[in-house]
Amino acid sequence: MSEPRANGPELSVEVWRGRAEGRFQTYRVPLRPSQTVLDVVTYVQRRIDPTLSYRFACRVGMCGSCAMMVNGAPRWTCRTHVARVAKDRRLRLAPLRNLPVIKDLAADMTPFFDKWREAEARFLPSSPRAAATARIPPADPERAAADAAIECIGCGVCHAACDVVAWQPDYLGPAALNRAWTLVNDARDADRRAHLAAVAGDAGCHACHSHQSCATFCPKGLNPTASIAGLKRASALALLAGRL
């Protein structure tokens, strides 16, 4: 397939090709109004080079599968407009940081989700499915804390933004800790102490340096730094009270 000739304005797009070892390859892509970074990658794959690997599903910011490094910052590409991040018409696209590369722009999310399991970041039901729905008033402070952190789409942007993840490979990371915080605040959970215990160790909440890179880049506007600070307080209090 040959590169189509364009006569309008173009973007110069450098795309990572390969695995851990590889190189950037440059493509020229026509600039369009309201174009997203994912549109650009799709154009390259459909029109120029079908061997390019990348990942997406929903294209509307729900599934969390399309995140990449865009000009050095982690972003969800389906909702990142080219006009906002490539003022000089140049894009440099690489797979999400702090994760192994499968191929090209597709990062291996396995270590990211392994951390959720290590953090016990899953709901432990306290009543059977058939039981009546628990009633938790919206104004309840614990519910408010959980609500503020619940809309995570598992995109891995915060994981890629976090330097502690890079420096301390066993660190549980912002997303898993943020999820743990929702469970510590969930009155329906069967063992909230266990959730707290799972994140109170050396690789847990106390390893966070409060950089706020996670909160700065989370595309859903969540604040893992605040959630982790909550875990720090809760675990310190639990320790003082002899509950940990």
Add this chain to the structure above:
Amino acid sequence: MSGPARWRNHPGYGAFVVHRVSGLLLALFLPAHLYVLGLAIEGEAALDSFLRWTEAAPVKLAEAGLALLLAAHLAGGLRLLAIEFLPWTDRQKTLLALAGGFSAFAALLFLLNAL
């Protein structure tokens, strides 16, 4: 896959760097500080001649730098304690500005006193 580390491009990360660097520099200064205290034990003359040296303007300026480091590290530490032990506030930039303002103010005060 190197490139600009844009994930570090925000005020919170800047505050982290200032806190880390000021902490390291203060740690490096500590042996010098203890050495001078040691001079006092050795005898008055040694300490006095050292203290005369510290009257020189460039040394005063360096001391103001030291005061800035101390103030910045203190303010940064208080800011971290506020993040971690007080309920979250979205006014992080205000906290940063306060910490920066306090540090500059403390260093200036030191300099004015010294001159």
